[in-house]
Every structure is written in C-alpha cells, then in structure tokens.
Amino acid sequence: xxxxxxxxxxxxxxxxxxxxxxxxxxxxxxxxxxxxxxxxxxxxxxxxxxxxxxxxxxxxxxxxxxxxxxxxxxxxxxxxxxxxxxxxxxxxxxxxxxxxxxxxxxxxxxxxxxxxxxxxxxxxxxxxxxxxxxxxxxxxxxxxxxxxxxxxxxxxxxxxxxxxxxxxxxxxxxxxxxxxxxxxxxxxxxxxxxxxxxxxxxxxxxxxxxxxxxxxxxxxxxxxxxxxxxxxxxxxxxxxxxxxxxxxxxxxxxxxxxxxxxxxxxxxxxxxxxxxxxxxxxxxxxxxxxxxxxxxxxxxxxxxxxxxxxxxxxxxxxxxxx
Amino acid sequence: xxxxxxxxxxxxxxxxxxxxxxxxxxxxxxxxxxxxxxxxxxxxxxxxxxxxxxxxxxxxxxxxxxxxxxxxxxxxxxxxxxxxxxxxxxxxxxxxxxxxxxxxxxxxxxxxxxxxxxxxxxxxxxxxxxxxxxxxxxxxxxxxxxxxxxxxxxxxxxxxxxxxxxxxxxxxxxxxxxxxxxxxxxxxxxxxxxxxxxxxxxxxxxxxxxxxxxxxxxxxxxxxxxxxxxxxxxxxxxxxxxxxxxxxxxxxxxxxxxxxxxxxxxxxxxxxxxxxxxxxxxxxxxxxxxxxxxxxxxxxxxxxxxxxxxxxxxxxxxxxxx
Numbered sequence: 232x233x234x235x236x237x238x239x240x241x242x243x244x245x246x247x248x249x250x251x252x253x254x255x256x257x258x259x260x261x262x263x264x265x266x267x268x269x270x271x272x273x274x275x276x277x278x279x280x281x282x283x284x285x286x287x288x289x290x291x292x293x294x295x296x297x298x299x300x301x302x303x304x305x306x307x308x309x310x311x312x313x314x315x316x317x318x319x320x321x322x323x324x325x326x327x328x329x330x331x332x333x334x335x336x337x338x339x340x341x342x343x344x345x346x347x348x349x350x351x352x353x354x355x356x357x358x359x360x361x362x363x364x365x366x367x368x369x370x371x372x373x374x375x376x377x378x379x380x381x382x383x384x385x386x387x388x389x390x391x392x393x394x395x396x397x398x399x400x401x402x403x404x405x406x407x408x409x410x411x412x413x414x415x416x417x418x419x420x421x422x423x424x425x426x427x428x429x430x431x432x433x434x435x436x437x438x439x440x441x442x443x444x445x446x447x448x449x450x451x452x453x454x455x456x457x458x459x460x461x462x463x464x465x466x467x468x469x470x471x472x473x474x475x476x477x478x479x480x481x482x483x484x485x486x487x488x489x490x491x492x493x494x495x496x497x498x499x500x501x502x503x504x505x506x507x508x509x510x511x512x513x514x515x516x517x518x519x520x521x522x523x524x525x526x527x528x529x530x531x532x533x534x535x536x537x538x539x540x541x542x543x544x545x546x547x548x549x550x551x552x553x
Numbered sequence: 554x555x556x557x558x559x560x561x562x563x564x565x566x567x568x569x570x571x572x573x574x575x576x577x578x579x580x581x582x583x584x585x586x587x588x589x590x591x592x593x594x595x596x597x598x599x600x601x602x603x604x605x606x607x608x609x610x611x612x613x614x615x616x617x618x619x620x621x622x623x624x625x626x627x628x629x630x631x632x633x634x635x636x637x638x639x640x641x642x643x644x645x646x647x648x649x650x651x652x653x654x655x656x657x658x659x660x661x662x663x664x665x666x667x668x669x670x671x672x673x674x675x676x677x678x679x680x681x682x683x684x685x686x687x688x689x690x691x692x693x694x695x696x697x698x699x700x701x702x703x704x705x706x707x708x709x710x711x712x713x714x715x716x717x718x719x720x721x722x723x724x725x726x727x728x729x730x731x732x733x734x735x736x737x738x739x740x741x742x743x744x745x746x747x748x749x750x751x752x753x754x755x756x757x758x759x760x761x762x763x764x765x766x767x768x769x770x771x772x773x774x775x776x777x778x779x780x781x782x783x784x785x786x787x788x789x790x791x792x793x794x795x796x797x798x799x800x801x802x803x804x805x806x807x808x809x810x811x812x813x814x815x816x817x818x819x820x821x822x823x824x825x826x827x828x829x830x831x832x833x834x835x836x837x838x839x840x841x842x843x844x845x846x847x848x849x850x851x852x853x854x855x856x857x858x859x860x861x862x863x864x865x866x867x868x869x870x871x872x873x874x875x
Contacts, residue, residue, distance in 0.1 A: 252691070258698035309661060313654040332635040332701060335657060336694055339631060342664055343690040350683040357683065358676040365672060368665040369574070372658055376580035379654060 232537070233289065235544060238279045239272055245293050251344060261329045261337035262344075265304045268320040271553065274299040277407035278414075280541050281425055284533055287415025291353060295360065295410050298348035302364075303403060305341035306371060308334055313379065342368075352414060359413050367406040374398025387465045389474070393434065401433025408541075417531075424531045431524035432545050438517040439549070441466035445501060446510065451551070457497035463488050467516065469500075472509030480507060521549050554859070555611065557866060560601045561594055567615050573666060583651045583659035584666075587626045590642045593875065596621040599729035600736075602863050603747055606855055609737025613675060617682065617732050620670035624686075625725060627663035628693060630656055635701065664690075674736060681735050689728040696720025709787045711796070715756065723755025730863075739853075746853045753846035754867050760839040761871070763788035767823060768832065773873070779819035785810050789838065791822075794831030802829060843871050 233241070250266075251259050275296035282292040310316075311324040312334050318324060326334035349364055350357050377395040381387050408429035412422045444459045445468055459466055476484055484503055490496040504510045524545060528538055547553035555563070572588075573581050597618035604614040632638075633646040634656055640646060648656035671686055672679050699717040703709050730751035734744045766781045767790055781788055798806055806825055812818040826832045846867060850860055869875035 252695070255695055255698045255702055257702055258695055309657055312657060335631055335634060336698055336701075338661075339664065340691060340694040342661065343687055343694065346668055346683070347687040347691070350680065350687060354680040357680050358672065361668070361672040361679065361683070365665055365669040369662060369669065372662040372665065373574070373577055373580055376577045376658055379658075380577055380579055 232283055232540065233279075235276055235280065235540065238276060238283075238289065241289070242272065242275050242279065242293060242296060246297050250297070251340075257329075257333060258336060258340060261308070261325045261333050262341055264322075264328060265308055265319075265325050265337075265341075266301070268322050270304075270320060272300060273548075273553070274303050274403065274407045276544065277404060277429060277541075278411045280544060281408040281411025282415045283411075284531075284537050284541055285412050285415030285417040285421065285425075286533075286537075287411065287417075292411055292414045294348045294351040295414060296407075298345045298364075299403070299407050299410065301341050301348060302345035302368070305338045305345065306375070308338040308341065310375060313375070356413055360410060363406055363409055363413070367402045370398040370402045374400070374402075381465055384465075387470065389467060389470045392465060392467050392470055396437040397430065397434060400437055401430045404433040404436075405429035421531050421533075424527050427527035428524050428531070428541070428545075431520050431527060432548065435517050435520035435524060436548055438467050438513060438520060439551075441468045442510070442513055442517065443551070445504065457493075457501075460497050460500050461493060468504060468509060468513040471512050471516075472500075472504045472507050475507040475509050475512070476503065521545075554605055554862065555601075557598055557602065557862065560598060560605075560611065563611070564594065564597050564601065564615060564618060568619050572619070573662075579651075579655060580658060580662060583630070583647045583655050584663055586644075586650060587630055587641075587647050587659075587663075588623070590644050592626075592642060594622060595870075595875070596625050596725065596729045598866065599726060599751060599863075600733045602866060603730040603733025604737045605733075606853075606859050606863055607734050607737035607739040607743065607747075608855075608859075609733065609739075614733055614736045616670045616673040617736060618729075620667045620686075621725070621729050621732065623663050623670060624667035624690070627660045627667065628697070630660040630663065632697060635697070678735055682732060685728055685731055685735070689724050692720040692724045696722070696724075703787055706787075709792065711789060711792045714787060714789050714792055718759040719752065719756060722759055723752045726755040726758075727751035743853050743855075746849050749849035750846050750853070750863070750867075753842050753849060754870065757839050757842035757846060758870055760789050760835060760842060761873075763790045764832070764835055764839065765873070767826060779815075779823075782819050782822050783815060790826060790831060790835040793834050793838075794822075794826045794829050797829040797831050797834070798825065843867075 251262055253259055278292050278296040278299055279289050283289050307319060308325045311319055312326045312331065316324050317327055325337060329337070349360055352360055374395055374397070377391070378399055381392070381395060405426045406429070409422050409426040412425045417425070441459060444454070444466070445457060447456055449456045459469075473481070473484065480503055484500070487496055487499040487503070490499065525542070528541060528545065531538070544553065573584055575581055600614050600618040600621055601611050605611050629641060630647045633641055634648045634653065638646050639649055647659060651659070671682055674682055696717055696719070699713070700721055703714070703717060727748045728751070731744050731748040734747045739747070763781060766776070766788070767779060769778055771778045781791075795803070795806065802825055806822065809818055809821040809825070812821065847864070850863060850867065853860070866875060
C-alpha cells in the first residue's frame with residue numbers, strides 16, 4: 232500500500248511526457264496547455280487508491296487513472312467554451328488562448344485519448360471498464376445540459392438539482408473508484424459499494440461547495456464569495472431557503488433576486504438563508520451525504536486498515552484540505 | 554449474403570427508434586436533428602458488407618455499423634461549427650438551429666454513444682475494435698486540424714494534402730471495412746488488406762471529388778462548380794497544376810488566385826488546369842488510387858463471388874452512382 236503522495240509521484244513520473252502525439256502542433260498545443268495546468272489529480276488518485284484497497288496492482292491502474300484525468304480536462308475545455316470562462320486554475324482558458332475551433336477539436340481528441348488510455352488496461356477488464364465509462368460520459372453530458380437548462384428555469388426542484396450535480400460531477404468520481412475496483416478484480420457487490428462511496432462523496436462535496444460559495448472564507452475558497460448568489464444560481468442552498476421562506480420572506484427574497492446593488496443582494500440573501508434555516512439544513516444535507524459516502528466505504532468488505540487511505544482522503548476533501 | 558438494399562433495410566429497421574436517451578430534450582433534439590437527415594449510410598454498409606464477405610453474421614455487426622454512422626455524424630456537427638456551415642444535406646446545420654453550445658454538447662454525447670454502440674459488440678472482439686477505432690478517431694481529428702492549418706499555408710505539398718485527406722476522410726472508411734472483418738473473425742492479414750481497400754477507396758473518392766468540384770456537372774454533383782477554386786483550396790488538382798506550370802503560367806495562376814471576378818477566376822484557373830495537364834494527371838491519380846483499392850480487395854483471400862458486393866459498391870462510389 233502506497234501513500235497518496237507516493238501514488239501521485241508514480242503517476243506524475245509515468246505521465247511526465249509523450250502522452251499525446253505532437254503533430255499537428257495546433258491540435259496538441261491546446262491539449263498540453265490544459266494538461267500542464269496540473270490540478271489536484273483527484274480522479275487518478277481515486278482510481279489508484281481504490282485499486283490498492285482491493286488488493287490490486289496499482290501499476291496496472293495507471294492508464295485508467297490517466298484516462299480519467301484526460302477526460303476530466305476535456306470536459307473543462309468544452310465547459311469553459313459554453314460558460315464563456317476566461318480563466319481556469321489562474322490561467323487563460325484554452326479557447327481564450329487558441330480560439331474556439333482549436334478548443335473544440337482539442338477537446339474532441341482528448342476524449343478519444345481518454346478512451347485510448349482506458350482501453351490500454353488489461354484486455355479482459357476492458358468491456359466492464361468501457362460499459363461503466365460510456366454510461367458515465369453520457370450522464371456527464373446530460374448533467375451539463377441540465378445545468379444549462381436550469382439557468383432558464385424558475386421551477387427547479389431540490390431533487391432535480393441533486394440529479395444535475397450527481398450527473399455533472401459525482402458520477403465521474405464514482406466511475407473512478409469503481410474503475411479501481413474493476414482493475415483489482417473486486418466482485419460486483421463491492422464495485423457497487425465503492426461506486427456509491429465516490430458518488431456520495433461527490434454529492435456532499437458539491438453541496439458543501441454551494442455553502443462555501445455563499446458563506447466561505449474568500450481567501451481559503453479562492454474565489455469571490457457570493458458568486459452564485461449574484462447569478463441567481465439555483466443551488467440546493469437557495470432552493471431549500473426558498474422552500475423554508477414564509478410569505479413575507481418569499482416576497483423579500485424575490486425582490487432581492489432582482490436587486491442590482493451587489494452588496495445589498497449578497498448580504499440580504501445571506502441573511503435570509505440563515506434566518507429561514509436554509510443554511511443549517513443545507514449543512515445537514517451535506518453532512519448526511521458525506522455520512523452515506525462513509526457508510527458505503529465501510530461496507531465494501533475489506534479490513535478497516537485497507538480502507539484508511541480512502542477514508543482519510545474523503546475526510547480531507549470534506550474539510551477542504553485536499 | 555444480402556444485397557446492399559437488404560442490409561440497409563435491416564439496419565434501418567434495427568435503428569428506427571430509441572437509439573439515444575430522450576432527456577434532457579435540449580441535448581437529444583440536436584442529436585435527432587442530424588441523425589434524422591439520413592445520409593447514404595455508406596459507413597454502416599461498409600461494415601456490414603465486409604462482415605458478410607468474411608462469412609460473419611451480419612446481425613452481430615449492426616451495433617458497430619451504427620457506431621460508425623453516429624461517429625460520422627458527430628464529426629459533421631463539430632466540423633460544421635468550425636466551417637461556419639449553414640446547411641448540410643439541404644437542412645440547416647445543428648449549430649444554426651440549436652446554437653453553439655448545444656451543437657458542441659450534442660457532438661460530445663454522440664461520440665460517447667459511438668463508443669457505447671461499438672462496445673455493445675461481442676466482448677471478445679471489443680479490445681481489437683477499440684484499438685482500431687481509437688487510432689482512427691485520433692487521426693480524424695488530426696486530419697481536421699491539418700485541413701484548418703492548410704488554409705493559412707501557401708506551401709502545402711501533394712504528399713501533405715494526401716495525408717490530410719487520408720486522415721480526415723479515408724481512415725474512417727478503412728476502419729469500417731476492418732471492423733466488419735474483425736467481427737467476422739478474419740485473420741490480421743485479411744484485416745489489413747480490407748483496411749487498405751477502404752483507405753484507397755476513400756482517397757480516390759476525395760481526389761475525384763476535387764475534380765468534380767472544378768469540372769463536374771453542377772446538377773449531378775449537387776453544388777456550385779468552382780467552389781474550391783474560389784476559396785483557393787489547395788486540392789491535389791490545384792497543387793499538381795501549380796507544379797506543372799511553366800514560369801508564365803505560374804505568374805498567370807498567381808494572378809488568378811487573387812482575382813476578384815468569380816467567373817474570370819474560375820474559367821481562368823480551369824483553363825490552366827487543363828492546358829498544364831493538371832486535370833489529366835489528377836484524373837490518373839484518382840484512377841491509380843481506385844486501382845489500388847481494388848487490388849487490395851482482390852488480395853483478401855476470399856472467393857471472387859464473395860467479394861462482388863463490395864466490388865460493385867466501390868465501382869458505384871467511383872462512378873458517383875452511390
């Protein structure tokens with residue numbers, strides 16, 4: 232069993248160079264641009280830790296781990312186009328630097344490379360890996376579309392919001408942990424449980440993210456507080472607050488949603504989120520989802536000592552220390 | 554052995570409905586839009602005919618056949634964005650009807666569906682199918698990038714042009730014929746030969762397409778003659794003509810490339826293409842590529858009678874009767 236640091240070092244060494252073709256350069260420079268903004272490599276880590284937890288040989292999970300990271304980065308490239316985002320991880324986005332067409336095509340080729348690396352895994356495991364990954368990829372595109380659709384709608388429910396974040400972000404984390412389990416030869420029951428671990432971890436992460444966007448420490452969160460509020464983003468936090476409002480509070484909230492003064496809008500809505508109990512209940516929901524994640528992990532049927540690395544990582548993610 | 558008409562009927566019946574999820578509708582409507590513009594379904598036909606030629610059960614090739622058509626349509630959606638194309642098969646393009654973001658995302662999900670259908674093939678064949686398809690997809694994106702790059706360059710060589718069309722269009726036809734062979738259990742030597750058949754067929758098709766764009770019967774070709782000439786598109790025909798020009802002709806050609814009068818430009822360049830021998834030599838090159846395709850087909854090691862369906866289709870494609 233390796234520490235997360237050792238695993239990331241192994242991963243970084245393995246993929247330090249020549250992971251893509253180099254020509255035509257106008258196709259592969261944008262790919263290098265996004266891949267060189269090394270993120271936290273959380274998804275590869277989930278693959279590798281899960282594989283080791285089930286007694287698998289981590290070196291056999293490296294290609295799949297890389298595939299998940301390439302896929303994740305591909306979604307960032309195309310999502311940034313759709314969101315008209317100008318920066319990512321403090322750097323200009325791919326379409327800003329290389330233009331729209333290059334960003335579309337670079338994303339496309341990255342998706343093909345994700346499949347290429349995934350299928351470089353042990354051939355006998357490829358059909359199961361592919362089935363999981365195909366389903367996941369399709370859900371992620373559906374989740375992205377739901378997110379786009381929700382911007383135009385005023386009647387989004389909490390259930391719909393949770394389904395959207397499940398598809399848009401959580402299923403990939405779940406896919407990563409199950410991929411590690413498949414590679415280690417875990418049985419289907421254990422695979423499903425470790426999938427749920429990743430899924431609920433992703434859900435709790437996102438619900439907590441919404442809380443931090445509204446109430447976090449700006450410096451620690453790394454972005455301006457109240458961004459979602461200004462965009463009238465229908466997060467779980469806002470939806471629950473709306474549900475808890477009495478008539479007077481609801482009238483006030485609807486007014487604040489149209490308020491132009493940024494400071495007034497943010498502080499007014501923050502206040503309502505607190506006095507209605509929306510903040511408190513959202514926090515409880517995030518805790519509940521995190522507990523579901525941990526329960527799933529504890530039920531996978533491996534000794535507690537083997538689970539400790541994934542458990543520690545989940546706690547770090549939950550506490551924003553990762 | 555079935556006729557092409559029977560195969561297409563089987564294919565159409567199999568995929569007459571419910572091939573994609575339906576929700577979110579904003580994601581799947583654009584997919585339906587492009588898929589409903591039923592093209593010639595040439596790529597599925599190549600998969601199915603190749604599978605039958607090698608004695609395979611055609612019903613086992615249907616998912617892969619559909620995968621190739623979905624992939625092909627995905628490339629059209631993204632290429633149309635990049636080319637700012639307004640119509641396709643006489644209908645408005647996806648991004649024209651549904652907007653840029655929907656077109657990007659619809660393309661992405663189609664790529665995932667192509668993989669999904671391909672991997673619904675016989676599990677033991679999936680690793681080989683995937684390896685071929687991944688390589689092909691990557692080449693196609695590289696070919697599209699080369700095509701974009703060539704617009705900005707004045708020093709494209711014939712070799713580079715042939716490599717570009719090989720990647721951009723021919724490798725998918727080759728992938729289709731080899732996919733049929735893999736599914737039928739053909740040996741690797743036969744697979745390579747039937748791959749070459751598809752590859753050279755695609756190349757000869759494209760070189761002939763360039764000839765028709767400059768000299769075809771507008772009504773039969775279905776587009777305005779001289780389109781490539783007006784765009785200064787560096788086709789094999791233009792590149793060969795440039796190479797054959799004497800100094801006076803080259804000066805004349807360079808002048809015509811900057812000519813604003815459309816009629817003068819088209820007729821002037823057509824004239825040079827003929828008197829230099831550029832037209833004749835390009836025609837010979839297309840014939841030579843077609844012959845290479847047929848030679849590859851004849852060497853696959855199946856009885857001539859089994860080859861006749863693919864042979865007939867190749868001839869039809871070559872004569873623009875398909």
